[in-house]
Amino acid sequence: MSLSASLSIATSGLNAAQYAMNVASQNVANAGTSGYAAETANVRARDTNGVGSGVNAGPTTLATDAPLQKALLTQNAETASLSAQNAALSAVSAVQGSTTAAAGSSGTLPDQLGNVQSAMIALVATPDSATAQQNVVAAAGNLVSTVHTLADTYQQQRQNAQDAIVGSVGSINTSLTTIGTLSTQIMRLQSQGVSTADLENQRNTVVTDLSNQLSISTQVVSNGDMSVRTADGLLLPTHDIDGTTNGAISSQWPLSTSAATVTVGAAYPGTSAANALPAVTLVGRDVTSLMRGGTLGGNIALRDTTLPTMQAQLDSFSYTLASRFQQQGIGLFSGSNGSLPSAAGDATAPDGTVGFAQDLQVSRGYAGNASALVNGSKGDTTALQNVLDGGFAGGQVSAPVSGLGINGNLAIGYDGAQGLVALSTSMTAAQASVISDVSGNLDTAQATQTSLSGKLGSATGVSIDREMANIVTLQNAYTANAKVVSAVQSMFQSLLNAIGG
Structure with missing residues (x-):
């Protein structure tokens, strides 16, 4: 073997050791980076006409475990969805009152209703007592205040969910466009035979962020491009072609929605443009029902299903409360217009029951004249009884x-x-069950997420011990190759000296 061939082989060894050292250093530097997959320096033997001629370095590859990665993306979306729901429902739970306080002081709806019942029993016993009369009106006022607090909380959390939906769509768009940009770079570099591991790691980090916003799956094709789909299989675009997608203006790409003020009568999809909350669209197509999981899916569920159901339950209770009192001769509760709405469940108050909880009040005829409960000076307790x-x-x-x-x-x-107390108890219990289920499911989801993340980290993450051992080995290899280069250079110098002498 010629001296030049030996020098070439040793130089390729130096370059390979330096390349592998750079990869190891990159791994160590990113050992604490969330979602970072360990990079592997690939070095293979090189030959010329069957004769060894050194080594080729690269391309760098990533440690992968496709099943674990897929499972973790799904679990990220589940956990994020439940986290969003739990935060909103915890606010509802906080205003429902304590279930451990003494009877009559818990602040729960059943307890407030029980206080009205107790005050009425006391008034029947002492119908001429102005204090007893005022106590009934005061207890009724406290009950109405509790109803209003619950109703306002539902709507505030719906508004928060709507605002979060807009924010999530913006985050998803950013992630999709970033994935597309990185994929374009990866495809270009792969076509040139250049390593793309660092770019792939960056893309995987963005995918992880995206999975917290929406339940997705990904697929990498042979040219390095990545496709992203929702859990229902909807393809989400990552590349905007010529500024348009299927003829739509680029401002609608990839996803689109709009801010909105959430009122009690607003819903998705709504019955008219006046009461419809904005959809999530893809190139003008309504894809709201396909946006499941993640923060986006969790907030859509809150805005459109969970919280509206709680509102409907409270509206139903409020209507029943006022109607039963009125039926027995004491219209202690009414709407803001002094009357009761029709039983129409799909019309807003004061005409229908939608939002009647917010409209409920102690009737002015009793709020300003508590003695009307016993027919003034007559002390008539018939209606009370x-x-x-x-x-x-x-x-x-x-x-x-x-x-x-x-x-x-x-x-x-x-x-x-x-009965009214049982009805309020059933409503409170139904809502508490939903809150408890979400909280319990979140605990389970977080534990599963932690387990999957740990397993994936073990399978694809950086091992500092392994990397440091590799670095020691590479240092020795670098030193050995450097000695070969030095020896060959000495031999060349000796040869030149001999020729010159």
């Missing part, structure tokens, strides 16, 4: 149980013919 015997009992005016909400597609999910 009828309310206690009939209004609080079951089998009277039944709560609307279905056809609720502005779209008429909601139901309360429990018996509407129960």
